Amino acid sequence: MNKQAPSIRPICSAVVGFLGVTLLAMASGLADKMGVIDTVIAKRAVGFSIGLMLVVIGNSLPKLRPLRSSATKSSSAASERLSGWALVLAGSAWIALFAFAPLNQASYVAALIGIGAVTLIAVNWTCLARRTLVGVRRENERTAIAVSASAGPRKIITYLLFAFFFVVITACVKFLIVEKQFADQMTSRMLIVFCLVYAVLFAAVEYRHARK
Amino acid sequence: MSAGELADCFDVSKPTMSAHFAVLREAGLITSEKLGKSVVYELQMSVLEDALLSFTQAFGWKLQQSKHVKPRLWGP
Numbered sequence: 001m002n003k004q005a006p007s008i009r010p011i012c013s014a015v016v017g018f019l020g021v022t023l024l025a026m027a028s029g030l031a032d033k034m035g036v037i038d039t040v041i042a043k044r045a046v047g048f049s050i051g052l053m054l055v056v057i058g059n060s061l062p063k064l065r066p067l068r069s070s071a072t073k074s075s076s077a078a079s080e081r082l083s084g085w086a087l088v089l090a091g092s093a094w095i096a097l098f099a100f101a102p103l104n105q106a107s108y109v110a111a112l113i114g115i116g117a118v119t120l121i122a123v124n125w126t127c128l129a130r131r132t133l134v135g136v137r138r139e140n141e142r143t144a145i146a147v148s149a150s151a152g153p154r155k156i157i158t159y160l161l162f163a164f165f166f167v168v169i170t171a172c173v174k175f176l177i178v179e180k181q182f183a184d185q186m187t188s189r190m191l192i193v194f195c196l197v198y199a200v201l202f203a204a205v206e207y208r209h210a211r212k
Numbered sequence: 213m214s215a216g217e218l219a220d221c222f223d224v225s226k227p228t229m230s231a232h233f234a235v236l237r238e239a240g241l242i243t244s245e246k247l248g249k250s251v252v253y254e255l256q257m258s259v260l261e262d263a264l265l266s267f268t269q270a271f272g273w274k275l276q277q278s279k280h281v282k283p284r285l286w287g288p
Contacts, residue, residue, distance in 0.1 A: 010240040010258075059259045063240055084259040 010063035011153050015160055017056035022167065025049035044098045047110060050171045051094025054117075057164050058087025066157045067128060079128045083121045090117035111175040114168055155205050162201060166194045214250045 025046045032042030061084035067076035093113050097106040170190050177183040219229045233253060236242045243256050257265065 063256050063258050088259045
């Protein structure tokens with residue numbers, strides 16, 4: 001089985017959407033620190049932006065096909081569809097909550113929804129990986145061919161999804177912890193862990209790419 | 213569906229179909245895989261497109277699948 005070169009357009013849209021919404025969230029936070037806008041409005045804007053990010057990435061996830069290989073063809077499409085729907089629904093809930101609900105309740109409920117969606121996706125992807133490893137070992141050679149055929153775009157998707165899940169999990173932790181100082185400490189530690197894991201991921205992906 | 217099966221549904225030549233598939237693949241609407249000598253095409257929908265398709269199907273609108281007849285894409 002040989003794949004044709006994948007279209008770069010969905011990847012570009014997802015990357016531009018992710019960066020645009022991240023900049024919006026960062027601008028809201030910065031405007032709050034500079035005293036340009038009210039803290040409550042800034043928090044709502046950040047929550048709204050992250051909800052928008054969930055919708056944008058969730059919407060394009062079935063097109064990005066991050067789990068695709070010849071060994072997991074049909075089951076990966078179902079997993080990506082489920083993950084996409086979970087993210088879009090979670091993002092819509094975030095947008096509605098931060099637009100209309102009281103801020104304290106919105107933060108708490110949105111964090112629980114976000115953690116629920118990420119957990120669902122993590123369990124689903126883990127089950128898919130387990131099924132693939134246990135049942136379809138003989139497909140490994142063909143998978144390697146398919147992966148190497150589209151290694152460049154797949155690297156971008158891997159980095160994009162890693163950054164996206166980090167932003168979502170950090171936002172959920174920050175919204176869930178009421179005490180500001182402790183929340184800031186937690187996010188600082190998470191940023192360090194993110195940098196370390198990102199470095200390891202980068203090395204692993206580059207090593208794998210270089211071997212092929 | 214394979215390129216041959218799809219070409220049977222439309223009243224155009226296979227090279228023309230191939231050019232259309234290339235445009236659709238470039239736009240990210242379909243994916244293609246080569247299986248031996250044939251090329252298999254698969255729809256690639258975003259969540260919004262999937263929701264819109266489900267919505268239209270819920271109201272009785274569906275793709276008409278008929279062989280050797282030029283299909284009306286949308287109908288009751």
